[in-house]
Amino acid sequence: MERTLKRPEVLAPAGTLEKLKVAIDYGADAVYIGGDAYGLRTRAGNFSFDQMKTGVEYAHARHAKVYVAANIVAHEQDLPGAEDFFRNVQAQGVDAVIVSDPALIETCILSAPGLPVHLSTQASSCNWETLNFWQDEGLERVVLAREVGIEEIREMRKHTDIQIEAFIHGAMCIGYSGRCVLSNHMGLRDANRGGCAQNCRWxxxxxxxxxxxxxxxxxxxxxxxxxxxxxxSAVDMAMIEHIPDLIDAGVDSLKIEGRMKTVHYVSTVANVYSAAVDAYMRDPEHYQTDPAWVDELWKVAQRGMSTGFYYDTPDEQDELLGEQRKRPSYAFIGEVEHYDAATQTVTVQQRNNFGVGDHIEFYGPGFTHYAMTVEDLHDEDGEAIDRAPHAMQIVTFHCPHRVAPGDFLRGLKVRRHTRTHVQA
Structure with a gap:
């Protein structure tokens, strides 16, 4: 009998409204954001309620969802105002909130009935009995502890029907499921209330x-x-070569870390995992990891890549020890604003210095790519220039391949006084 597979959600981070739109445009089925309180990324570009509404409208118009992280470990002084916060979140049409503290969970359920609650990874859920407990409490999804293995997920799926969300890409906290006290000890910045100073990266x-x-x-x-x-510090997680295991184990949502990461990171990683999931769902029997997906992730990987706890206990190979590992050599250099097919001219909003002679790459939603060398460059007045050094500068140049508004450009990072070209 032919097996029936359920397509998992690709869940991307969105630290700002721009990143929310980019994540969805580049394939994410859902995004998670932070509000102006109760989240663990106080330095991310968190959302006002008006921005939440705008983001929700953008997402829902494209059949995507928006979740709000409210996952701090709450102290007494954090609780006043929580009722209004959850009511306001619900009023913006948000699809769910991600919470770890039992007091905030109860507050949300009582003050905003009908607003779905997802249990944060901070709660360290590692067994199916715990998942069933939270389902009995009215939660519809659990974000698993990052210390859970793939075989444990299979066992959970046998004994519970609550939705399972698992991290599959991004930075891994050295603390148990993110519950770290190092930042508070060394810098009086409470990581469990949004103030992490990244001491483990020092x-x-x-x-x-x-x-x-x-x-x-x-x-x-x-x-x-x-x-x-x-x-x-641990290296980053990357489960791109194990998509079948995650789907077959019954994971409902594949979560990408990185609300403080760049547009370049969000667009690239959402694009890759969306392409991989779609490919597996189309033909699971003949599915193979595309090496181009792995290469693409290396263009934004910061610390090397590992499978974390999914298959074994991490060892020294999963830590930042010894010789420095492969680092991304690409820089995000612009966004396509317009393409004139008649003249084969592309208009770009510059984000990083590039110029004539540089080898660049366009990439867009649906894992589209096109590489070329810049042969000419003009400013907004049509004047020929050698380089575009000014942030947000509007430039045009000849591009023989049709590209689309919203496509991004990247190129090799160039050392001062030198120019290095990407190999075609």
């Missing part, structure tokens, strides 16, 4: 401190004479 040395004399580094120096250093 570089550390190890010293011998004798009673007298200079302190001596125990780690030595590298080939350039600089002190060796280590961090407590």
């Amino acid at each position: 570089k550390y040395d190890l010293f011998d401190l004798p009673q007298l004399g200079d302190k001596q580094s125990l780690l030595g120096t590298d080939d350039n004479g600089k002190p060796e250093a280590f961090s407590m």
Whole structure:
């Protein structure tokens, strides 16, 4: 008998209204955002209620959903005003809220009845009995702890029908499911209330401190004479090569981390995972990971990539130790505003310095790509220029391939006084 598969949702981060629109345009089925309170990313471009409404209208017009993260660990002083917050979120048409604190969960259920509640990964749900408990409490979805393995998810799916959401790409917190106290200890910034200082990403040395004399580094120096250093940081998660396992295990929502990441990151990662999921759903029996998807993710990967806890306990290969790993060499350089097919001229809003002679790549929704070398460049007045150095500058140049408004451009990061070209 032919098996029936359920297509999972591709859930992307949206730190700003622009990123929300980009994520949806580039394939995300849903986005998660933060409001002006109760979220764990106080430094992200969080949404006012008016912006929420605009984002929800944009998403719903394109058959996508919007979730609001309200996942802090609440102290007494955080609770006043929560009722109004959840009522206002519901009034904007938001599809669900993501909450971890039981007091906030109860407040939401009582003050905004009918507003779906998803349990945050901060609650560290690692077994199906816990999932059933939260379903009995009225929640419709659980975001699993990041320490859960793929076989554990299969077991959960056998014993519960609550929706399962799991992180499949992005930065991994060194703290257990994100519950870190290092930031508070070292900088009086409470990571569990939105103030994470990213202490685990800092570089550390190890010293011998004798009673007298200079302190001596125990780690030595590298080939350039600089002190060796280590961090407590994990590499990023990337499950692009394991989409069948995630879908077959019964994951309902594939979550991408990164509300503080760039438009370049959001568009690229949403595009890749949407393409992979669509390909698997079209033909699961003959599905293979496209190497182009992996290459695309490396263009925005920051710390290397790992499968986290899905298949085994992470080891030193999953940490930022030793020799620096592959880093992205591409920079986000612009967005297409218009394409004139008659003259084969593209109008671009510049976001990063580029110019004549640079090899660039256009990419767009649906995993479309086109690479070319810039042979001419003109400013808004039609004057020929060699480079576009000014942020948000409007430029035009000849492009023999049709591109579309909303497509993005990237190019190799260029060192000062040098120019390096992408290999076609």
